[in-house]
Amino acid sequence: MRTSSGSASSCGVLQDDERVQKALGDDRYDAGMSCAELGAAVKAVTVGAEPGAHSLRQAQAMKDVLLAVADSLDETGGRLDPELRLPLGEMLSGYRADLQQIMGLTPVDYVRHGPASKPAWEDDEGGVHVSVSWKPALLPVVRAVSEDPGAYAVIRDAMTGQAADGLAAMKPDSTGDMLSAPPARSSWALGSLDGVAADVVGDLERERGQEWQTAVLDALTPTGGGGKGAAVPVFSRDAEGYLVARWRRHLAAEGTKSLEAQGASMFGDWCDAVGVTGAGRDTVADRAGRGQRTAGREVLADLGD
Known part of the structure; x- marks a missing residue:
């Protein structure tokens, strides 16, 4: 065939x-x-x-x-x-x-x-x-x-749920690796998907690339991008659901560019929910953001070889 x-x-x-x-x-x-x-x-x-x-x-x-x-x-x-x-x-x-x-x-x-x-x-x-x-x-x-934007969105959604699961399992008084490892792990995986998306869009003509990104956004935000999305559950009852719903609201409001900061953003939502403040929070968020960007660059380079 x-x-x-x-x-x-x-x-x-x-x-x-x-x-x-x-x-x-x-x-x-x-x-x-x-x-x-x-x-x-x-x-x-x-x-x-x-x-x-x-x-x-x-x-x-x-x-x-x-x-x-x-x-x-x-x-x-x-x-x-x-x-x-x-x-x-x-x-x-x-x-x-x-x-x-x-x-x-x-x-x-x-x-x-x-x-x-x-x-x-x-x-x-x-x-x-x-x-x-x-x-x-x-x-x-x-x-x-991932040439199918719907298929990419399914995988991205799964990684979002897994990131939320890792954060939800953390204790509010965590320090050191117990605080930094889950967001670092999820941010690297999310960054790998950023690199995949960049490679897909880079292989498409400009208009088709924009259509692919719009289709991904629509699939990840069920209300079609600009709406508030589904109700956010109470964190104490459904921590994973809370973090996913909060993330979808960020994405609906900020668009596809916010995908590249997803790991740090979700960690910030967890910190807000459990009351984590201070320099330690900022350090972990910064590391998560840098890890996601690094992973994206490495994947894009690997796919270009």
Whole structure:
């Protein structure tokens, strides 16, 4: 199967990949399935019933599919068939905790389990995790998926929720690494997505780039950009929901430029909610902002290589 440009169709390449066939199994694999059917099948076998909840089998299927997609990009000129972009974005967003670790300041466990030969694993508390190598595997897939602004928004929204989750778990009297590590980790992952967005927009003509950014903004702010958005829940009852809703209001009011300061902004909202003040707050916010900008520049440079 070939696209109109003469490069291989990603759907055709993936249907022929034994890793994809194994992940789908006899119940779901069909050599004659359409691109849309392939995307739906991949999502069905990798994503659990609840966000972040998945079995070892689902996590291993996700890794196998992700690696197959990464390899397919060598044959397709880095492109994915449009019908695959959103379901693959939804697949990735279902692993938001793992995604943040790989895209952020990758801890040792994720580095050790990143190679293709290393399976998904279960930690001592029963949590299931999956990892792939960042630059050769995950980054090219996120970049290809993100040509669909809706798919990019799904991933960005997942990273926003994960950032809020990390902040919500912090104690108001935290100091040192306990105060700085969660916002630093989330800011680096968010910055990586900034770099992806910059690369996508840079490859588009000016008007189309603006349309992509507007579509992302509309997807991230359900009221369409300028409205107040949904009601903000009470922090003491739903800290994660509070932080996400506050962030959406910032984005609706300030536009896409505010995405580049998201990590520090969300940390500031947490500080306001729990009463953290002083120089320590300013230092952590500054580090988060610098980390997000640095990550964005590094990703943009990596994608330009």
